[in-house]
Amino acid sequence: MGLLQQLKSDQSLSKAARLVADKILADPQAALSLPIAELAKRAGVSEPSVNRLCRALGCKGYPDFKVKLAGELSTEKGKITRDIDFDDSVSEIISKVFDSTHAGLSMAQKACDNNIIAAAITALAQSKAIYFFGHGASGSVATDAQHKFLRFKKPAVAHVDSLNQRIAASGLANGDVAVFISYTGRTRSIIEVAEIAAQTEAKIIAVTSLNSPLADCCQLVLTVGNGEDTDMYTPMTSRIAQLSILDILATGVALALGNDFAEHLREVKASVAQTKKPVR
Secondary structure, eight states: OOHHHHHHHOTTOOHHHHHHHHHHHHOHHHHTTOOHHHHHHHHTSOHHHHHHHHHHTTOSSHHHHHHHHHHHHHHHHOBSSSSOBTTOOHHHHHHHHHHHHHHHHHHHHHHOOHHHHHHHHHHHHHOSEEEEEEOHHHHHHHHHHHHHHTTSSSOEEEEOSHHHHHHHHHTOOTTEEEEEEOSSSOOHHHHHHHHHHHTSSSEEEEEEOTTOHHHHTOSEEEEOOOSOOTTTOOOHHHHHHHHHHHHHHHHHHHHHHTHHHHHHHHHHHHHHHTTSOOOO
């Protein structure tokens, strides 16, 4: 028996479990994109109630339930994301990916808080050293941030290995800035490292989802998020939003450093230019 059939027919479910089941049955495809906190909120129950229902259905937890539900739905009409179907043509894929990216960037822009971004720019510009932390897809964003911030006259290091992250976080000092990057803000290892960093005198910044566990342990939170579900598949749109936020920070720091940095940037560009062959 499939998950949806169990949700419909199981008469032994508790009142809270039935509320969750009804919410999922109302729109199973939409449920795939909901974090557990949002599903619980919409059903009017606690997060443990959602997990108990998932285990009653034979799943290890909510993420496992979503994976199995996605597989079940894909037998009827599979989806890679909320918008793209397996039977889409190339032209439809192109259109939907660009439309999704535009929508994601627009949402990220609307979520920008000028005061928080200004405070983050000030902290980065005044810092002695900058450390970026990220895992998986967010790890590539952290590495890109290192590439951008290496142009400033201060150490900039990206840590994407969990052991190195713990070592680096525990050694942070006054004047350091740690930037934690996580789309969902729910990755246990990155949250634990942020909690270690929060015990130091460093300034802690997060590029993550609002009200996430990661956001709760950081001093400045730069919100990104466009509703994508990354449990099954990690789309590029979420990373583009993160990259755009870090571009804003790098640009703001460059302007804050003024003319002295402009001269240094010219020297950096001249040095990098030597690695390229001349244009014919």
